[in-house]
Amino acid sequence: GQQLNQSPQSMFIQEGEDVSMNCTSSSIFNTWLWYKQDPGEGPVLLIALYKAGELTSNGRLTAQFGITRKDSFLNISASIPSDVGIYFCAGPSFHSNYQLIWGAGTKLIIKP
Amino acid sequence: NAGVTQTPKFRVLKTGQSMTLLCAQDMNHEYMYWYRQDPGMGLRLIHYSVGEGTTAKGEVPDGYNVSRLKKQNFLLGLESAAPSQTSVYFCASRTPGLENTGELFFGEGSRLTVL
Numbered sequence: 001g002q003q004l005n006q007s008p009q010s011m012f013i014q015e016g017e018d019v020s021m022n023c024t025s026s027s028i029f030n031t032w033l034w035y036k037q038d039p040g041e042g043p044v045l046l047i048a049l050y051k052a053g054e055l056t057s058n059g060r061l062t063a064q065f066g067i068t069r070k071d072s073f074l075n076i077s078a079s080i081p082s083d084v085g086i087y088f089c090a091g092p093s094f095h096s097n098y099q100l101i102w103g104a105g106t107k108l109i110i111k112p
Numbered sequence: 113n114a115g116v117t118q119t120p121k122f123r124v125l126k127t128g129q130s131m132t133l134l135c136a137q138d139m140n141h142e143y144m145y146w147y148r149q150d151p152g153m154g155l156r157l158i159h160y161s162v163g164e165g166t167t168a169k170g171e172v173p174d175g176y177n178v179s180r181l182k183k184q185n186f187l188l189g190l191e192s193a194a195p196s197q198t199s200v201y202f203c204a205s206r207t208p209g210l211e212n213t214g215e216l217f218f219g220e221g222s223r224l225t226v227l
Contacts, residue, residue: 042218
């Protein structure tokens with residue numbers, strides 16, 4: 001079945017560092033979604049990608065839709081303390097128009 | 113703007129007890145979802161609804177029931193709670209789209225502990 005694999009599972013970063021994470025699948029996705037979950041909150045959509053090769057930015061965040069349609073990348077530049085949280089990738093299920101497939105998330109932790 | 117509101121936010125149950133989680137959205141969204149979130153496992157879909165009076169099973173529906181009697185409300189019930197149902201539950205809603213790309217709006221979550 002469709003699965004999304006996110007890496008890394010977690011990362012410790014220094015404030016000011018750039019961050020990269022990715023999401024891969026053995027299946028093709030036509031849409032890639034990146035959500036962020038702040039501690040104690042529900043996820044919120046950060047970036048949506050609809051076209052292979054597309055590069056989209058939202059402030060310090062940049063996401064790319066891989067050319068093969070089997071992967072996507074999210075980069076955060078100059079990280080700040082409020083970037084902590086869990087970042088999820090998601091994509092539409094081939095088997096249902098109503099459901100999303102979710103990755104397990106990448107947890108971002110700022111080193112004190 | 114309330115968005116998606118879940119009640120209660122926290123609950124502790126004993127094994128075998130029943131309870132209902134309520135989700136209310138004020139955005140007139142057609143689609144509503146219940147997910148559970150467990151450490152290291154991301155979000156898993158329990159049940160969903162594509163309109164008033166309709167429900168469908170998701171990835172992990174066993175042990176749960178749902179009802180969507182009104183468009184704005186989606187209830188998740190546990191008839192006989194088990195420790196394996198200890199989790200954080202999230203409700204979400206969205207509008208339909210031509211592609212499955214509609215943004216999901218989530219509630220703040222309900223933390224359930226079953227002893």
